[in-house]
Every structure is written in C-alpha cells, then in structure tokens.
Amino acid sequence: MELYLxxxxxxxxxxxxxxxxxxxxxxxxxxxxxxxxxxxxxxKANPAGRIPAxxxxxxxxxxxxxxxxxxxxxxxxxKPMLPAASLGDxxxxxxxxxxxxxxxxxxxxxxxxxxxxxxESELGQRRSRAIQRLLKKLNSELGxxxxxxxxxxGEIAIAVALDYLAFRLPEVNWQEEYSQLKEWHAGVTARAxxxxxxxx
Numbered sequence: 437m438e439l440y441l442x443x444x445x446x447x448x449x450x451x452x453x454x455x456x457x458x459x460x461x462x463x464x465x466x467x468x469x470x471x472x473x474x475x476x477x478x479x480k481a482n483p484a485g486r487i488p489a490x491x492x493x494x495x496x497x498x499x500x501x502x503x504x505x506x507x508x509x510x511x512x513x514x515k516p517m518l519p520a521a522s523l524g525d526x527x528x529x530x531x532x533x534x535x536x537x538x539x540x541x542x543x544x545x546x547x548x549x550x551x552x553x554x555x556e557s558e559l560g561q562r563r564s565r566a567i568q569r570l571l572k573k574l575n576s577e578l579g580x581x582x583x584x585x586x587x588x589x590g591e592i593a594i595a596v597a598l599d600y601l602a603f604r605l606p607e608v609n610w611q612e613e614y615s616q617l618k619e620w621h622a623g624v625t626a627r628a629x630x631x632x633x634x635x636x
Contacts, residue, residue: 437460437463437464437465437490437491437492437493438464438465438467438481438490438491439451439452439455439464439465439466439467439488439489439490439491440467440469440475440477440478440481440482440487440488440489440490440491441466441467441468441469441487441488442468442469442470442471442487443468443635443636444603444604444635445471445487445488446537446540446541446596446597446599446600447487447488447500447501447537447541448487448488448501449596449599449600449633449635450501450502450505450537450592450593450596451488451490451501451504451505451508452466452629452633453592453596453629453630453633454504454505454508454509454517454589454592455508456628456629456632456633457514457517457587457592457627457629458508458509458512458514458517459512459514460508460511460512464490469487471485471486471487481497481499482497482499484499486499488501488504490504490507490508502530502534502589502593505517505589505592506518506589509589515586517587517588517589517592518588518589519588522588525590526588526589526590527590528590529577529588529589529590529591529593529594530589530590530593531590532570532573532574532577532590532593532594533590533591533592533593533594533595533596533597534593534597535566535570536567536570536571536574536594536597536598536601537593537596537597537600539563539566539567539570540567540597540600540601540604540605541600542563543555543560543563543564543567543605544604544605546559546560546563567601567605567608571608571610571613571614571617572614574594574598574614574617575614575616575617578594578616578617578620579614579616579617579619579620580616587624587627591624592624594624595621595624595625595630598610598617598621599621599625599630599634599635600635603635
C-alpha cells in the first residue's frame with residue numbers, strides 16, 4: 437500500500453498512528469508530498485489534491501483520514517480501534533476530535549492565505565468559539581477517564597487535534613486552562629505511535 441502525506445497534517449498523522457497501532461507500518465510505503473503543489477501522483481490517488489490518500493495493493497484509493505482509518509482497522513487482526521461493544525462512545529469521541537481538528541486546521545489555513553486579521557471575521561470568531569466549546573466538553577468528558585491499555589480511534593483523533601492546537605495555535609494554551617484534559621493527553625501521547633509521529 438502507499439500513503440500520500442506530509443509531516444504537518446493532523447489528518448495524515450492520525451492515519452500514521454493507526455498504521456502503527458494496527459501493526460501495518462511495514463505494509464505501507466509513505467509517499468511524502470506537498471498537497472499545495474498539485475503533485476501529479478497525489479492527484480492520481482485523490483483528484484481533490486488532499487492528504488492523506490491511501491492506495492491499496494489492488495489499486496483502490498481512499499481519501500479522508502477517518503475513512504482510511506476504518507479501512508485499516510478492518511484489514512488488521514490487531515485489537516479493533518472501533519470495538520463493537522463501545523462503538524457509539526468511540527464514534528462520539530471521534531466526532532469531537534474531528535471537529536476540533538477541523539476548526540484548528542481551517543484557522544491555520546485561513547491565516548496562511550488571508551493573514552491573522554481573518555480571525556476577526558465572522559467565520560474566524562465562530563471557529564474560535566467552537567474550539568473553546570470543544571475543549572471544555574473534552575475536559576469534562578475525558579478528565580476523569582482512565583487510560584486503557586488499548587487505544588481507540590476517538591482517543592487518537594482527540595489527542596492528535598490537541599497536539600495540532602499546541603503546534604500551530606499555541607496561543608490557545610489549552611494545557612494551562614484544562615488541567616484534567618492535559619493529564620489525559622499526556623497519558624495517550626506517551627504511546628510509541630505518538631512519539632514516532634510527533635509534529636516537528
């Protein structure tokens with residue numbers, strides 16, 4: 437399999453973590469690329485020009501990080517990332533993580549193209565409020581949660597989104613305001629899969 441990605445995409449990082457946790461890293465060739473440069477190979481794998489994009493041995497292509505993660509979960513015998521017994525809870529957490537990731541990522545991209553003053557726009561303010569509501573919700577839901585030996589897709593999505601916030605939007609400084617969430621996050625990101633894929 438081939439995975440098209442770059443080093444700073446939270447979506448690509450989520451998929452890399454799933455690969456490592458599912459024991460599939462050796463089955464995938466990482467194809468580093470710049471999605472903003474209309475890379476020809478990436479466009480063949482995903483005409484939208486977005487990463488991550490996965491191409492299977494059979495030539496089937498997948499886009500969107502959550503869909504790729506679901507596929508990878510299905511092809512590995514390792515402990516499921518979407519366990520049937522708690523599927524609703526895991527998908528709930530995955531949705532919160534995805535929403536936080538999207539709000540942070542679109543803030544970064546808007547600033548890149550329109551400058552930091554875009555934060556004062558109606559959409560910029562809406563994204564900022566969404567980030568704060570999501571952090572508060574996650575702090576209340578995960579603050580008392582004990583970290584299990586296994587990890588699920590929802591927990592991965594949330595931890596990656598929190599790391600991306602710290603990496604790209606450090607002024608949010610969620611670690612200082614949400615101490616319970618910070619403690620939960622530290623437990624998850626101590627895993628080898630997070631250490632190996634850390635943003636640099």
